[in-house]
Amino acid sequence: MSERFAQLPQPPYYAVIFPSQRTPGDQGYGAMAQRMTELASEQPGFLGIESARDTTGFGITVSYWSSLEAIAAWREHAEHQVAQETGKRQWYEHYEIRIAKVGRSFGLSGPGADPANSKPD
């Protein structure tokens, strides 16, 4: 399985769904995004992150957390706040943030495998 997939515990846990449209050009975005992923992964309650951006600059990042309190603390983190402000001014044409509670998950690896159901919520 690719390292692109978050290795998560059984639900319940929380997800921050973050679709975004980038402005043209890098403008320091790549380095910031890498730093924020590293920094997020050091925060209490961080469980994992998944991210994909296509060639039009539209991307979706989903980060996973153990609690709403962990999400709130990450949002208030000083270095993350600087990145958020620069994001609003410079890096994003538009974004949405949706905070959700994951109650059920299942997956598939390799041809012919059956999805393994976890406990429904």
Next chain:
Amino acid sequence: MSERFAQLPQPPYYAVIFPSQRTPGDQGYGAMAQRMTELASEQPGFLGIESARDTTGFGITVSYWSSLEAIAAWREHAEHQVAQETGKRQWYEHYEIRIAKVGRSFGLSGPGADPANSKPD
């Protein structure tokens, strides 16, 4: 705002978070994906869909629904079931499906705009 973003009501609603790694080559995937998006959008309870896939074949699709029942009905839809089976056999190296309840959302449009908070859940 880009049409890439789902136009959603105020929370609560439900999200199906679907990260996936494609196998190499198209193999009919593009046409199926377009058809499934069209078909999903005709289903009762469908609210919207967002999707991004990068050049490595890793992608994230998030579809939004008014209820868990609507998600279950779409999962059981006959034509969708055929696509799911072909997906397991042919299109995906790996995928995960996480079903979540969105309780809060906010967004930003354009430089300098402030996020407009919706009612917290």
